[in-house]
Amino acid sequence: MSESPQAARALAQWLVAVPTPVTESAAGTRLNKRGRETRARLLDVAIQCLAEGSSEPVSANRIAKESGVTWGTVQHQFGDMDGLWVAVVTEIHARSWAQNPGPWPALTGSLRERVQAAIDSVWIYLETTEGRALTALRTLLPPQRSDIIAEYPRTAAALTAREHDWIEGFDYLMNGLDLDPDKLYQVRCLLPAAVRGLSNERELGFTTELDVARRTLADALVAYLS
Known part of the structure; x- marks a missing residue:
């Protein structure tokens, strides 16, 4: 149930590329209180814009306009779109872990x-502001992982590191059970995509028996693991 070498490398790259807390702008200037407040406001607006799912594209100019600043301020804070999106993913990560900081009790x-x-943890998260924003950002980025890596290398590392959160959480939930590690790995890979599909149905409104679908998914996974 250990994480993949790729996820571990991405996590390490992300932690080096995006120090926490951020004390400098992309321009290399030290952020004072006002600068930190501006950065926080820009990230909050960016996440809200992504999460609301309107027909208007989420761009740096839109984020700047809704934050009451210029594009130059966004550029000063984040450099380019890769810098902006990696900061958004980092902020989503920080908010998620702030709600569940650990240490977690034994199950x-x-x-x-x-x-x-x-299943419930993924289902609930996808409906949060942060979950919706992350889904929208992934939709905005190129569909192929290789293209994301080429065009947005830091964002790609941050998104891969987010997978580390899922790995750690799933391993925690399954810790102490005498189960086939290969089957656990397969379920860990399948479950987020399966729940995301059900969540898409929730957004479209075509399927009404989603509680039944989630219980059936749980029954099938338990039967496979048992």
């Missing part, structure tokens, strides 16, 4: 309860 629930908890 004693059944396999069924833990699988259901894993």
